[in-house]
Amino acid sequence: MILQIEKQKNCIVVKINSEKLDSLIAPDLKAELVNINADGSKNIIIDMSDTRYCDSSGLSAILVGNRLCKQSGGALVITGIKEPVRKLILISQLDNILNTADSVEEGISKFAQA
Numbered sequence: 418m419i420l421q422i423e424k425q426k427n428c429i430v431v432k433i434n435s436e437k438l439d440s441l442i443a444p445d446l447k448a449e450l451v452n453i454n455a456d457g458s459k460n461i462i463i464d465m466s467d468t469r470y471c472d473s474s475g476l477s478a479i480l481v482g483n484r485l486c487k488q489s490g491g492a493l494v495i496t497g498i499k500e501p502v503r504k505l506i507l508i509s510q511l512d513n514i515l516n517t518a519d520s521v522e523e524g525i526s527k528f529a530q531a
Contacts, residue, residue, distance in 0.1 A: 420449055427528045428460035428494075429453050430521055433468050438475030438502075446475070450482035450493075459491025462524040466497025471505055483515060492516055494524040 419442055421432040431449060435442055446463075453461060461482055465471075479495065486493040494516045498506070506512050518524040 429458045430462045432464040438471040440474040443474035443478040447478040454485040459489040471502045496524045
């Protein structure tokens with residue numbers, strides 16, 4: 418199971434159980450984020466603690482989720498970002514757009530403040 422979905426008290430956590438978030442996984446992630454949002458969940462955490470590589474299709478899936486959450490009055494938080502993925506986010510100038518947290522717990526606490 419590459420994507421593991423878990424409901425927390427005020428959000429849905431999507432754990433990516435893969436070292437790569439690329440064109441093989443990104444369509445599944447995008448579809449899952451659309452489904453979660455369509456089911457009425459507006460706060461989503463993407464746990465990338467196992468992910469060491471992300472390409473443009475992976476970033477695209479994350480941005481779709483981010484847009485859907487914002488449109489429904491919620492937020493998307495990415496947690497557990499490894500250095501190579503962090504560099505990609507910085508190079509892409511998405512560090513001002515995407516919400517990040519070091520851990521899932523920290524991500525959940527961001528929603529508690531909202």
